[in-house]
Structure formats: C-alpha cells, structure tokens
Amino acid sequence: MATNNPVIQLFDNPTQRKDPVACDSCSLYSLCLPLGLNNHDLQKLDQIIDREQRYQRNDRLFRADTPFTALFVVRSGTFKTTVAASNGREQITGFYFPGEFIGLDAIYTENYQSTATALETSTLCALPFTRLQTLGADIPQLQINMLRRSSKELASDKNLMILLSKNNADARLATFLLSLSARFQERGFSTTRFRLSMPRKDIANHLGLAVETISRLFARFQQQGLIDVAGKSITLVDLPNLQARCEH
Amino acid sequence: MATNNPVIQLFDNPTQRKDPVACDSCSLYSLCLPLGLNNHDLQKLDQIIDREQRYQRNDRLFRADTPFTALFVVRSGTFKTTVAASNGREQITGFYFPGEFIGLDAIYTENYQSTATALETSTLCALPFTRLQTLGADIPQLQINMLRRSSKELASDKNLMILLSKNNADARLATFLLSLSARFQERGFSTTRFRLSMPRKDIANHLGLAVETISRLFARFQQQGLIDVAGKSITLVDLPNLQARCEH
DNA sequence: CGCGCGTTTGACATGACTCAAATGCTGTGG
DNA sequence: CCACAGCATTTGAGTCATGTCAAACGCGCG
Numbered sequence: 001m002a003t004n005n006p007v008i009q010l011f012d013n014p015t016q017r018k019d020p021v022a023c024d025s026c027s028l029y030s031l032c033l034p035l036g037l038n039n040h041d042l043q044k045l046d047q048i049i050d051r052e053q054r055y056q057r058n059d060r061l062f063r064a065d066t067p068f069t070a071l072f073v074v075r076s077g078t079f080k081t082t083v084a085a086s087n088g089r090e091q092i093t094g095f096y097f098p099g100e101f102i103g104l105d106a107i108y109t110e111n112y113q114s115t116a117t118a119l120e121t122s123t124l125c126a127l128p129f130t131r132l133q134t135l136g137a138d139i140p141q142l143q144i145n146m147l148r149r150s151s152k153e154l155a156s157d158k159n160l161m162i163l164l165s166k167n168n169a170d171a172r173l174a175t176f177l178l179s180l181s182a183r184f185q186e187r188g189f190s191t192t193r194f195r196l197s198m199p200r201k202d203i204a205n206h207l208g209l210a211v212e213t214i215s216r217l218f219a220r221f222q223q224q225g226l227i228d229v230a231g232k233s234i235t236l237v238d239l240p241n242l243q244a245r246c247e248h
Numbered sequence: 249m250a251t252n253n254p255v256i257q258l259f260d261n262p263t264q265r266k267d268p269v270a271c272d273s274c275s276l277y278s279l280c281l282p283l284g285l286n287n288h289d290l291q292k293l294d295q296i297i298d299r300e301q302r303y304q305r306n307d308r309l310f311r312a313d314t315p316f317t318a319l320f321v322v323r324s325g326t327f328k329t330t331v332a333a334s335n336g337r338e339q340i341t342g343f344y345f346p347g348e349f350i351g352l353d354a355i356y357t358e359n360y361q362s363t364a365t366a367l368e369t370s371t372l373c374a375l376p377f378t379r380l381q382t383l384g385a386d387i388p389q390l391q392i393n394m395l396r397r398s399s400k401e402l403a404s405d406k407n408l409m410i411l412l413s414k415n416n417a418d419a420r421l422a423t424f425l426l427s428l429s430a431r432f433q434e435r436g437f438s439t440t441r442f443r444l445s446m447p448r449k450d451i452a453n454h455l456g457l458a459v460e461t462i463s464r465l466f467a468r469f470q471q472q473g474l475i476d477v478a479g480k481s482i483t484l485v486d487l488p489n490l491q492a493r494c495e496h
Numbered sequence: 497c498g499c500g501c502g503t504t505t506g507a508c509a510t511g512a513c514t515c516a517a518a519t520g521c522t523g524t525g526g
Numbered sequence: 527c528c529a530c531a532g533c534a535t536t537t538g539a540g541t542c543a544t545g546t547c548a549a550a551c552g553c554g555c556g
Contacts (some may be wrong), residue, residue, distance in 0.1 A: 083410055085495070091410040105406055107399035113406060137388035143395065144381065150398040151355035158353060158361060159403045162331055162339040164412040165456025169544070200503065208413025210545055215504050231503090231553080247333070417512070448535065458513055463536050479521080479535090 005084065020051035020075065020123070031099035031186065032073060033127070033145050041139045050126040051075075061102065061116035061124075068106035070126045070148075074098045077122020078197040080206075081114035088159050092206040095119075095198060097183055104150045119197050167248065172207040173217045174245035177227070181236060192236045268299035268323065268371070279347035280321055280435065281375070281393050289387045296383065298374040299323075303432040309350065309364035309372075316354035318374045319394075322346045325370020326445040327453075329362035340454040342405075343367075343446060347429055352398045367445050412456050415496060421465045422493035425475070429484060440484045 023034040023046050034042050053072070061072060064083060079096040093114055096102050106112045107129070114239060136143040163175050181191045196203070200218075204211040221227045226242050228235040236242060271282040271294055282290050301320070303309060309320060312331060327344040341362055344350050354360045355377070384391040411423050429439045444451070448466075452459045469475045474490050476483040484490060 083406065085410060085414055088415060091414050092398065093406045093409060105399055105402040107257065108396045108403060109399075113403045130403055132390075133392065136391065140381075140385035140391070143384065143388070143391035147391065147395050147398060148356045149400060150395060151357075154353040154398060154402050155356060155361050157409065158331065158341045161341060161405065161409055161412060163332055164409060165454075166333055166337060166339050199501095206413075211503075212505080212546085213544065219504075447533095459535080460514085460537085461512060463534095464512095467536075 008022050014240075022046050023049070026075075028073070028075065028099040028187075033142065033149070035145060036141050037139065041142070044135060045142065048128060048131045050128070053124045053126050055079075055118035055122050055124075057118055057120050059118045061118065062112045064113060064115045064163075065111050068103065068110045068112055068129060071104065072102040072116070073125045073127065073131065074100050074102065075123045075125055077124075078119040079116050079122060079124075080119055080198065080202060081116050083114045090205065092202055095202075095206070098187060100183075101149050101153070102111075104153055105148075107150075113202070116222045119202070130222060167246075169207075169209050169213050171248055172209060173203075173214065173221070174242050176207055177234070177236060178204065178239075178242060178246065181239075192239070194234060196232045196234055268373075270294050270347055271297070273322075274320070276283075276323065276435075281371065281390065281397070283393060283465055284389050285387065289389070292383060294388070296376055296379040299371075301372045301374050303327075303366035303370050303372075305366055305368050307366045309366065310360045311315060311362060312363045313359050316351065316360055316377060318376045319352065319380065320350040320364070321373045321375065322348050322350065323371045325372075326367040327364050327370060327372075328367055328446065328450060329364045331362045336475040338453065340450055343450075343454070346435060349397050349401070352394075353399055355398075361448045366449070391410070415494075417455075417457050417461050417465060418493050420457060421451075421462065421469070422474075422490050424451065424455055425482070425484060426487075426494065429487075440487070442482060444480045444482055 023029060023032070023042055024039075026032070029035065034045055037045065050070075053061075055077070061079060074096050076098055079102060081093045081096070081102065082090045083093055084090055096116075100207075101114060102116050102124075105114070112218075132142070136146070138150075163172055167175070180194065180196075184194055185191045200214050201211050205213045207214070218227070218229050221242075222229055224241075226238045226245070228237050250412045253320050261468075271277060271280070271290055272287075277283065282293055285293065298318075301309075303325070308439050309327060322344050324346055327350060329341050329344070329350065330338045331341055332338055344364075347452070350364050350372075351360060378388070380394075384394070391435070413421055415423070428442065428444075432442055448462050452462045455462070466475070466477050469490075470477055472489075474484075474486045474493070
C-alpha cells in the first residue's frame with residue numbers, strides 16, 4: 001500500500017522551512033541563474049530577488065495575457081502552465097520542478113503566454129524582469145545564463161513536439177516517466193522512485209491522451225513489470241525496457 | 249493550371265540578387281537582430297556577419313549533434329529543421345522563412361539539436377556565436393534581442409504542442425495554413441495567396457499526419473470552398489471558416 | 497463515517513493510418 | 527523538343543489505436 005511505503009520526500013516541506021536562503025547557499029545554485037557569477041554580481045542579483053513567494057494547491061501564479069512582470073524559479077513544489085485552446089479546452093504546456101524557470105516565453109510578447117498554477121504547496125523566487133534587464137546590461141554572464149535557460153527549454157519543447165506528433169500512447173507515457181526521472185536526477189533525487197505530484201488527468205492532458213488511456217497504460221506497464229505504481233508513488237522497475245518503449 | 253497562374257513571387261531569386269546588403273538597408277531589418285541598435289553598435293555587428301551563405305535544395309546547413317558555431321537568419325528561401333527519432337524516423341520541428349532564426353535551441357547544449365536543410369535555393373546570414381557573445385557583453389540591446397527571439401520561438405512552439413496534442417487533422421492543417429499566412433503578412437506578402445515551398449510529405453510530417461491525410465484534407469477543404477490549391481500554389485478563400493476549423 | 501472526486505474498468509465508435517495502385521509532375525539526357 | 531524515369535500526389539479499401547460514454551470503485555478530506 002502506498003500509505004505504508006515510506007515514499008522518498010522529494011521537496012522541502014515549506015511549512016517546516018527556515019527563512020529562504022540567499023543564492024550562495026541555495027541547493028539549486030548550480031541549476032539556476034547565478035551560476036558563474038562573481039560574488040559582487042551575485043550580491044546585486046540577490047538584492048532584486050523576491051523569495052517570499054508561497055502558493056497553495058490550485059493557487060494561480062499568473063494568468064495568460066496579463067502583463068509580464070517577472071520570471072519565476074521554482075524553489076519547492078510543482079507548478080503547471082496551461083493554455084486555453086479556443087474551444088474552451090485547456091492544454092498543459094509544462095510541469096515545473098525546483099530550479100526550473102517559469103515565464104521565459106513571455107519575454108517576447110511582454111504578456112504571459114500561459115496560466116501558471118501550483119499543483120501542491122510550493123515556493124518560488126520572483127525575478128522582476130525590468131530590474132533583471134537593467135542588471136543584465138552590467139553583467140553579461142547574467143544575460144548569457146537567461147539565454148541558455150531559454151535555449152534549454154526550447155530544446156526540450158522540440159522533443160515534446162516530436163513525442164506528441166510521432167509517438168503512440170505507450171511511448172508518450174514511457175518518455176514522460178523517464179523525463180521526470182532525469183529531472184529528479186539533476187536535482188539529486190532518486191531516479192527510480194518518486195511521487196507523481198500531478199493527477200492522472202493532468203498527465204493525460206499534457207500527453208494529449210485520455211485519462212482512461214493513462215490509467216490503462218499504468219495498469220499494463222505494471223503487469224509487464226516495467227513499473228510499480230500505487231496511487232501517487234511510482235517506482236521505475238525496468239529502466240532499459242521502459243527506454244525501449246520510448247520508440248514508435 | 250498551376251503553371252498558367254502567375255503565382256506571387258514570395259522571395260528574391262538569389263541568382264538575380266545584387267551583393268547582399270548590409271543590415272541598415274536590409275528589408276528584414278525590423279524583424280531581425282539589429283533592431284534598436286544605434287549606428288555605432290550596428291556597424292560592429294555588421295562586421296561579424298557572414299552574408300555569403302547560399303544553399304541549394306536539399307543542401308544541409310548543419311547536422312544535429314555537431315558543435316554549435318553560429319546562429320543563422322534566413323534571408324531568402326526556406327529551411328526546415330529535422331530531428332531523428334530513435335526509431336529512425338524523422339520529425340520536422342520547424343520551417344524557417346526570411347527573417348527567422350535557426351539554431352537558437354543549440355545555445356544551451358552547444359551542439360545543434362536538429363539538422364537544417366534548404367527546401368529550395370536559399371540564402372542566409374551567419375552570426376558566429378562566440379563573436380556575438382563578445383559583442384553582446386558591450387551591447388546589452390543585442391542580448392535582449394536574442395533573448396526576445398528565443399522567447400518568441402518558445403511561444404510559438406508551445407502553440408504547436410497544443411496543436412499536436414489536442415487537435416484533429418482538420419484543425420492541424422487549418423492552423424498550419426493560417427500560421428504561414430500570418431508569417432507572410434509580417435514580411436509584407438499576401439496573406440491569402442502564396443506558394444507552399446515544402447512538399448506534402450513535409451507538411452504531413454510536421455503536423456504528425458500521414459501524407460494521404462494531407463492530400464485528402466486539401467481536396468476536402470477545396471470542395472468546401474475554404475481554399476483553392478493547385479500544386480504548390482494555394483489561395484486561402486474563406487479565412488473566417490478556416491479560422492473556425494482551427495478548433496477541436 | 498460519508499461524500500465527492502480521482503481513478504479504474506468495460507463496451508463500443510471512429511478518425512487516421514497502412515497498404516496498394518493509379519495518376520501527375522519535373523527534371524534530364526538523347 | 528520529346529521521351530522517359532523517378533518522385534510527388536491522389537484515391538480507394540480495410541484495420542486498429544485511441545477516444546467516448548457509462549458505471550463501479552476507492553481514497554482522502556471534512
């Protein structure tokens with residue numbers, strides 16, 4: 001039973017947190033914007049960051065088509081971004097874990113392109129964009145880091161496009177699970193055992209599938225010995241064969 | 249017959265071109281990197297640009313997984329970028345028209361993430377990236393423009409993701425045609441009458457559909473009075489109803 | 497403890513794919 | 527200039543994966 005299993009605690013529980021730490025002692029430092037900045041520049045960056053951002057499940061961070069004021073970096077928890085398709089339905093364009101940037105696609109239009117919502121109790125750092133730009137004029141490395149983050153998201157979106165246009169349901173779910181695994185690894189967590197902070201419905205939506213299909217796939221993957229799911233906790237049992245499923 | 253119709257000439261014929269013009273007299277200036285730069289900075293940028301890039305149909309600009317050396321801006325013609333899926337199939341991740349940037353997703357990894365191929369005789373400007381970065385340290389506006397271009401592509405990729413994961417074949421093709429129309433409008437060309445520089449096969453691939461489906465859709469859209477196709481030339485006859493097809 | 501939502505399971509419908517073959521177009525060499 | 531080869535496009539028939547609808551189940555929260 002999921003409730004008996006000691007599920008690895010992925011993220012800080014914000015209610016137990018101390019005051020948010022400055023960049024130089026943040027565990028996400030190596031994934032984040034300050035990487036490679038000297039002490040002097042880092043201090044200047046530190047001063048413009050708002051670390052007091054805290055959100056509960058279903059709280060909205062920003063709405064699509066509202067003015068772009070800040071970039072956000074997740075510190076703990078999970079967010080999703082959604083875009084309303086014209087027919088009223090919604091598409092989840094991304095899930096965001098600690099160290100990941102939300103809002104990069106708003107820089108061009110100067111309006112947020114999606115609505116960002118917390119999937120659980122979460123915290124983040126807000127980077128006011130005009131101040132970031134001002135700072136960037138003096139700190140080239142900062143601009144480079146932003147461009148690199150944007151480039152990284154661009155590359156991973158291209159992969160998602162391929163997934164959605166070329167692959168069947170098996171491959172989509174397998175790829176999704178392995179992508180989570182890889183992202184957790186970057187953050188020093190287990191690659192094989194983690195908690196799915198999003199409901200099945202959201203996974204289905206993100207992968208362009210029906211909830212029922214996701215449910216059936218979880219059941220079949222488990223039966224085939226690829227994974228072990230119980231509610232929100234999941235263990236990737238057979239990584240090589242899961243990898244094999246990512247094709248077609 | 250397509251051959252009798254005077255199809256609007258979208259792009260310069262490179263064989264008739266004069267020497268490539270400098271940025272300040274380039275017709276793509278307002279869409280491109282120099283936008284907002286002062287004369288002095290523009291001159292410095294001008295000096296690092298290689299304008300002698302010319303490619304024939306099927307020529308490769310770069311291959312995936314080779315070192316990232318330069319960003320490219322299309323000056324005339326069309327390019328496509330493809331990624332090889334692990335099972336050997338290819339996915340076309342984008343088409344690129346004059347004024348559009350190729351290679352932005354390579355900045356993070358420092359390797360090209362896709363293979364870029366000319367769809368017809370085409371020319372482009374090459375921007376050596378290390379020199380661009382050096383220049384960027386002195387010209388903040390240049391960095392901002394790059395970030396903005398990257399952000400723009402990010403936003404349009406998110407839209408494509410939605411298209412691929414949520415929409416049926418009708419909506420995919422309608423959206424694709426209207427997206428071409430909008431991009432041609434930005435460049436001062438007709439929004440309703442243009443040439444499809446890519447073969448059906450490539451449209452199908454890009455939209456995650458079979459060639460046969462595209463062919464049937466063109467036939468049906470024409471029968472329904474939405475469009476008028478003859479070979480590579482197409483007229484969008486009923487924009488409002490085409491727009492309506494973009495849903496579902 | 498009970499309600500409600502998230503999840504699972506089953507039966508059936510259908511849109512798009514695959515395979516197959518005809519037709520049309522383009523570029524090339526005689 | 528014409529004929530031909532090869533590729534692109536169109537059209538048809540049948541299959542299958544995934545969606546839709548419906549209903550049962552069970553976990554978690556109040």
